[in-house]
Amino acid sequence: MKLSVPIRIAFNVVVAAAALWAATSKRLYDIAVFNVLVSMGLTAVIVLHLRLKPSWSDAAGVAAGAGTLALIDFKLLHYNFNAFALLSFLGLASLVALAIRAAWSRGEESARMRLAFTFAFLSLSVDAAAVLFHALTSKLNPRVLDLYLYSFDASLRVQLSFLMGQAYATWHRFGDAGMFVYIGLPVVLAMVAAGRLLHGSKAAIPAMAAFLVTAPIGVIFYNLFPALGPTYIFGSRFPWNPLTINEAGRLRLEPILVAGYRNAMPSLHIAWVLLAWWFSRGLSVWERSIAMAFVVFTAFATLGSGEHYFIDLVVGFPFALFVYGLCAFPLGWRQERKAALGLGLGLTLGWFAALRVGVKLFWLSPILPWFACLVTVASVLILQQWLEQASETNALLEGAREPAVAVSVS
Numbered sequence: 001m002k003l004s005v006p007i008r009i010a011f012n013v014v015v016a017a018a019a020l021w022a023a024t025s026k027r028l029y030d031i032a033v034f035n036v037l038v039s040m041g042l043t044a045v046i047v048l049h050l051r052l053k054p055s056w057s058d059a060a061g062v063a064a065g066a067g068t069l070a071l072i073d074f075k076l077l078h079y080n081f082n083a084f085a086l087l088s089f090l091g092l093a094s095l096v097a098l099a100i101r102a103a104w105s106r107g108e109e110s111a112r113m114r115l116a117f118t119f120a121f122l123s124l125s126v127d128a129a130a131v132l133f134h135a136l137t138s139k140l141n142p143r144v145l146d147l148y149l150y151s152f153d154a155s156l157r158v159q160l161s162f163l164m165g166q167a168y169a170t171w172h173r174f175g176d177a178g179m180f181v182y183i184g185l186p187v188v189l190a191m192v193a194a195g196r197l198l199h200g201s202k203a204a205i206p207a208m209a210a211f212l213v214t215a216p217i218g219v220i221f222y223n224l225f226p227a228l229g230p231t232y233i234f235g236s237r238f239p240w241n242p243l244t245i246n247e248a249g250r251l252r253l254e255p256i257l258v259a260g261y262r263n264a265m266p267s268l269h270i271a272w273v274l275l276a277w278w279f280s281r282g283l284s285v286w287e288r289s290i291a292m293a294f295v296v297f298t299a300f301a302t303l304g305s306g307e308h309y310f311i312d313l314v315v316g317f318p319f320a321l322f323v324y325g326l327c328a329f330p331l332g333w334r335q336e337r338k339a340a341l342g343l344g345l346g347l348t349l350g351w352f353a354a355l356r357v358g359v360k361l362f363w364l365s366p367i368l369p370w371f372a373c374l375v376t377v378a379s380v381l382i383l384q385q386w387l388e389q390a391s392e393t394n395a396l397l398e399g400a401r402e403p404a405v406a407v408s409v410s
Contacts, residue, residue: 008103015099019092023069029079032088036183039084041127042091044186045120049094049101051194052116058097065093095120111201119193119208123186126215133219134261141226141262143255146233148355149265149309154248155362155369160310161230161303165239168304178301181294185272188294192276195283202330203395207279210327211272217323218268225352226262231306233258238306249363266348267308270316271323273298278324278384311355314373317380318347324384328391330398336390340383347376 022028032038050059066089073079073089098120102113153159168175189211196204231238233256243251273294280291302308322344331337354361354372362369 011103012096012100016096019065019096020069020072023089023092024072024077026077026079029073029085032085036084037186038127039087039091040183041124041186042088042095043184044123044190045091045094045098047187048116048120048190048194049098051191052112052197053097053101058101061097062090062093065096066090069093095124108201112197115201115204115208116194116197119212120190122212123189126212127186130215133216134263137219137222137226137262138260140223142257144226144228144258144260144262145255145356146227146230146258146264146309147251147253147256148359149227149311150230150233151248151251151253151359152311152355152362152369153309154243154245154251155359155366156310157245157366159242159248161306161308162239162242164300164303165231165306168300169239174300175304178297178304181297182269182301182305185269185294185298188276188291189272191287192280192283192291195287196279199282206327206329206391207275209329210275210279210323213327214268214271214275214320214323217326218263218266218271218319221266221319221348221352222262224349225265225355227264227309227312228258228260228262229264229305229307229312230309232260234306239304253359264308265312265315265352266319267302267312267316268319269298269302269308270295270313271320274317274320275324278320278388281388311351311373314376315348315351317377318344318351320344321380321384322348325387328387330394331387331390334390336387340387343379343383347380351376 032042046062049062066086069089069092070086073085074081079085095117098113098117102110102117105113153161168178193204193208193211196207234242242248273291277288277291277295280288283291299313302313303310321340325337325340325344328337328340362372
């Protein structure tokens, strides 16, 4: 859709004014300083922008815009200097630059930049709404089901979240690397989205849609199985003083009143990095390597930080498959997509039911919980490969048809 010049100018003015308001708002400034996830979300905009348009002019424009915002905040408004604030200024300047590119570029680049700006804007909007949704989930679910998750983890006869927490507490650089990757999640999502956009605007839509809908859909599941993570339940006992296996086996399972965000089950961080890895297929070796590194270190960080139980990560696999199938729009309602949707949703809800009413059955033998986890992960990876192959075949067929259409029209 071609926009008139006045509309393009108005669009750019509105985006620039919004960025200036955000940068000078004391409340938003404090949020950016104290909530590193917000700063990482804005940093991801820089990655998205400069990956799509790696030009010195764009980089200089972003630096100049960020410098202007820093001058206003630090010199005129006298806000305290903070490095995360600088990252946020760079991200806001990149968002304005994307808006300018989206408005004034032509051809395929215009479509690419419009999608990039839309993705960046919606991602930031989802991040901003997350606090409200978490608060609502906590209000709707005053009691949490952590004891059921802890009991399952202990039925494995090895308490992985506590062991990883001990590793993080012992090897600080290992822990720092894991947490850097954990909070840097928006960056890898932006990298993969940009890589897919460079392969064609149409090819990027499923990936960007999957990254965006994961959080809203995840909130629904948080309400179905509210849980916090072991660090909130055990407090100062985490990670050095878990219950013994015998004590955990005799644990009375019931919902308990504990304060905190109900965002443990399933692990959305694992779902996001899995989606990033799956959608990085066909990108460069270094992009694939970064995506895989995020998968590995995010798994470590989710456990080591005490934010998740091991079973949260396992259930994150079928949840990711459900989102992956949901966003496989080009396939229509082919068998592969239906299978991915059915298996992903079925396994996710099946685990919820098993953990809620049948977790004691897993204590009969450690083989049972380990086998259930292995079957879950393996079946998800097999179905994902099947759906991915169907998507690649469909893309090749569509690509083969396009030249024929062009010839017939001419």
